[in-house]
Amino acid sequence: MDNLASLFHGFSVALSFHHIFLMLVGILLGILVGVLPGLGAPNGVSLLLPLTFTMDPVAAIILLTSMYWGALFGGSTTSILFNIPGEPSSVATTFDGYPLAQKGKATEALSYAFLSAGFGALVGVIVITLLSGVVQKFALRFSAPEYFAVYFLAFCSFIGLGGAPVLKTVVSIGCGFALAAVGMDSVSGSLRLTFEFDALLAGISFLVVVIGLFGIGELILTVEEGLQLKGIEARVRPSDVLRTMAMMPRHWATLLRSALVGCWMGITPGGPTAASFMSYGLARRFSKYRQGFGKGEPDGIIAPETADHSAGTAAMLPMLALGIPGSATAAVMLGGLMIWGLNPGPMLFVERPDFVWGLIASMYLGNVIGVILVLATVPMFASILRIPFAIIGPAIVVICFVGAYTVGSRPFDLWVALGFGFVGYLFKKLNYPIAPLILAMVIGDKAEDAFRQSLIMSKGALSVFWSNALVGTLMALALLLLVWPVAARVLFGGGRSSAP
Amino acid sequence: MISRKAAEIGLASVTALFGTVIAYGATEFGVGWAPSGPEPGTFPFYIGLIVLVASLANMVAALVAGDGTPLLERSHLKDVARFVVPMIGFVILALLLGIYVATFVYLLGTMRVQGRYGWGRSIAVSLGLPLGLYALMEKAFQVPLLKGPLEALIGL
DSSP states (O other), rough: OOHHHHHHHHHHOOOOOHEEEEHHHHHHHHHHHSTTTTHHHHHHHHHHHHGGTTHHHHHHHHHHHHHHHHHHHHHHHHHHHHOOOOGGHHHHHHHHHHHHHHHHIIHHHHHHHHHHHHHHHHHHHHHHHHHHHHHHHHHHOOOOOHHHHHHHHHHHHHHHHHSSOOOHHHHHHHHHHHHSSSOTTTTOOOOOOOOTTTTTTTTOHHOOOOOOOOIIHHHHHHHHHHHOOOOOOOOOOOOHHHHHHHHHGGGGHHHHHHHOOOOHHHHHHHHHHHHHHHHHHHHHHHHHTTGGTSSSOOOHHHHHHHHHHHHHHTTTHHHHHSSSSSSHHHHHHHHHHHHTTOSSSSHHHHHHHHHHHHHHHHHHHHHHHHHHHEEEEEEEHHHHSSSSSHHHHHHHHHHHHHHHHHOOOOTTHHHHHHHHHHHHHHHTTTTTHHHHHHHHHHHHHHHHHHHHHHHTTTTTGGGGSSHHHHHHHHHHHHHHHHHHHHHHHSSOOOOOOOOO | OOHHHHHHHHHHHHHHHHHHHHHHHHHHOOSEEEETTTOTHHHHHHHHHHHHHHHHHHHHHHHHHHOOSBBBBBBHHHHHHHHHHHHHHHHHHHHHHBBBHHHHHHHHHIIIIISSOOHHHHHHHOOOHHHHHHIIIIIIIIIOOOOOHHHHHHHO
């Protein structure tokens, strides 16, 4: 019951006028970036992060997480109304959300999406509340080899469960680590891999890379795919919302299953995108109305939305307790934590309970406020998308480069953002996953430090990673995930039918 | 037209080169064992090698089984160029004249030429955004953006 007492303390931190105000601002900004093409949650949080450098960490994290919730809601809005996923994680929502909206039931589609998103997020926060004590006690037993094993596990699960081609995921992770190594080495203090370029002395900021990969890259892709806004009118009728609300309990099985899938994928870094696809596939397999999927089946909206949001929320648990982000956005926030001078990991719960529990309490509030706010503001945000791309596209370009500059006031970063914009575009075209690169960039130094400290402890023997039951289990699990794609093909036959 | 296969091979060569550069650059700092533990270059060296090997494997995969369909339709290539070229122009302009002036020129240009808007609306939007940014960044958040000779001239 320690957790409950801590949670109430958290509510006393979160429930101040200032924090609720930031929550509202964050959610509205989040919906905006979620709705706008090219601006998603990871990118939105990166753009806002430099403006929080001087803020109190509790206020800053509330602002950023609220923005994340808002972006998730905004992403589903455009999926349903315009058939354009505002976020990669809301792609699965287009499958049934848009057809249902086309049938003239846009309000129902949106309500199903937001209500199940709210439900998924609440399950995610409850899981965090219940598990954080356990994870924290567990993590306090960690020393360098265990930390490295957990980082290793995170990357292996990307390779094994991420769904992207295995070797391309490896390249993506490796590039992230390599980029993280540029600049000052945190152990020896030597300046590495700068190749005599002054601009590289300070390293390459992951925030600028995120803005390039996710922002500029996504914009180029949007242009190529031809932004066609065949929008459906979005007028939200309260009576329809209430009617949909009354229908929700009928979908309890889908809701629960999807929330569990989401929590699992959020805690093991599979991420919200993989969670939403997996959950959609499962919902279709178990549904009595399989034929209705793809034509506007409510379960086809509920499943990906619930999983998306519970994964997004649950990803905060490993971020706080272990310092391992479960999604690209969580990775950016983790970077933020370090910039604000906090040290993510089990000691955070001991040193800054006000921060951790204030954040968890704000997640309860933020999601409830989010559902109401997004239902109220959908028509307004949908109208933003009707602004022609000739205006909104360049405006987003400007905002991305302004964001890249504010990270460190370095003109060189404009080139970095532009360059990574092209890289992001090519990576997406050729099916290289981007999230692992960001993750590797953010935790690269920490993973390397853990690796080196482990080897110092063992005087260079790699057997240190099997020196006790805990680290051995983690490493074995990681290696199992690593060979999973190959093993699955051998076990379940080569002709695996393509997943939806 | 660039085929998907060619693009796969091209990108794999770039990542292979990147891995090589990282691994080579790391050798400068020692990649072995020193009395104080692994030398600073060790970790990046092996990361570079992993990237190199995985890239080569990707390259072989593309050579063997790459599909020859074009990466981009010709019409899409034109759309992308129409978006990317002004964006590069914006970056160069921002470095020369500062972000505010570059924003004005960039928006005015794209709205007039690509959006075919009238002068009135184009000027209103392309002046509005930098002014709004100025109010938000410099006044509200006190975060200065890159400025150029024009701002110096009017004493900002």
